[in-house]
Amino acid sequence: MRTSDRRVRRRLARAIRKRARGAVVLLYHRVGDGDTDAQLLSVAPERFAEHLELIVGEEEILSLADLALAVRSGGDLPGRGVAVTFDDGYADNLIAAKPLLERRGVPATVFVTAGLLGGRFWWDELERLLLRPGRLPRLVSLEIGDEELRVDLGEDADYGAGRAARVTRWTVLDRNDPGPRQRLYRLLADRLRPLEHDERERVIDRLRAVTAPDEPNGAAARRPLTLAELQRLAAHGLIDVGAHTVTHPVLAALPQARQREEIEGSKARLEEAFGRPVRAFSYPYGTIASFDDSTVRLVRGAGFTHACANVQDRVGGGTDLYRIPRLLVRDWSGDELARRLSQLRA
Ligand SMILES: [Zn+2]
Structure with missing residues (x-):
């Protein structure tokens, strides 16, 4: 075996070990x-x-x-x-x-x-209340700690199946929020994540109280x-x-x-x-x-x-x-x- 072959083999073996x-x-x-x-x-x-x-x-x-x-x-x-x-x-x-x-x-x-x-997990409940078909007040106002979060949902307050279906692929990684519901979801998710469980639940309870989902048990598998x-x-x-x-x-x-x-x-x-x-x-x-x-x-x-x-x-x-x-x-x-x-x- 030539020296160069040996060198190649040694390098290969090293590469394989590295992968190991x-x-x-x-x-x-x-x-x-x-x-x-x-x-x-x-x-x-x-x-x-x-x-x-x-x-x-x-x-x-x-x-x-x-x-x-x-x-x-x-x-x-x-x-x-x-x-x-x-x-x-x-x-x-x-x-x-x-x-x-x-x-x-x-x-x-x-x-x-x-x-x-x-x-249930808070992020799933937020998704059920905000991103699935249903009705919310036009102006959603929630107190979180010292902050009051207000979002005008405009026409998306009444969120029909057709409107919801057009943006089902939206995720938090998307740069743009296609509507105010996605914007509200993102704002709430960011603010709820670091809260203690009970505080988080209080906010979600308030949101649930003003929501009328079209499918009350939607996303039940989740x-x-x-x-x-x-x-x-x-x-x-x-x-x-x-x-x-x-x-x-x-x-x-x-x-x-x-x-x-x-x-x-x-x-x-x-x-x-x-x-x-x-x-x-x-x-x-x-x-x-x-x-x-x-x-x-x-x-x-x-x-x-x-x-x-x-x-x-x-x-x-x-x-x-x-x-x-x-x-x-x-x-x-x-x-x-x-x-x-x-x-x-x-
Ligand atoms: Zn986890």
Whole structure:
């Protein structure tokens, strides 16, 4: 073999080893269809099936717990490892995702908002009240803290199915808001996110009191699991349950004592429901700004062995097990997911 060949081979081997550090944790929220999805949380069932086909065919699938164990023990990470996780604890994780996961034998970790089992998520309620057909007063006025939020809905106060249908694809990532309802949704979402659960609910209650939705139970599939459903989801071992706080707050916005209640409380509630230790945690929203060093200390102190963020990167030997990065998966085709995975490993 010529020297140059050897050099090429060595470089190739190095490149392959480098890629071997590239395990990726996928972050899903919902598997379902819906006519609005302002927060881009939903992946259509056919597309989720495509994703599973891709990863079963081309990746080494492992549970999040096994991936965390491999990082902790300093052992070899699989060359093309993938772990599947879901945040929030939506009912469609049982109804739509579980059968597909079972068919392919893919394990997943579902991070559950322990205090909202059988309840609803504020962002879904906001979407139901504002972005689906129905009537609102022309001038919507809401007090949030010291601020009064006033938006003139104009003709969109009476929001017919036809008008709503023209903007179902609108999401918070769009630069332009097609009408005052989208503007109000965006303003409210930004102001409600950092609030405590009870304050948030008070604002939504006031909004609900002046709303007349055309379909009072619209978007009913978009709801958290009940406890009984969560128990069915976690039966037979393919799905592991992790904690995602009690009320889904921005932890960094809370004083220590409240953070502790949210973190320890979610662990205690889930352990009581399942009679076994809950070791994995996921920070609500998960961005760098949504939790801080004190949050990480509390999560560690509560007895969690690993915790997931919503920061895009691959997992390697040096990954901080209390800041595990994930790839936030959108409603992509299988090809698009493959592209994103290789991008992340490049
Ligand atoms: Zn969440």
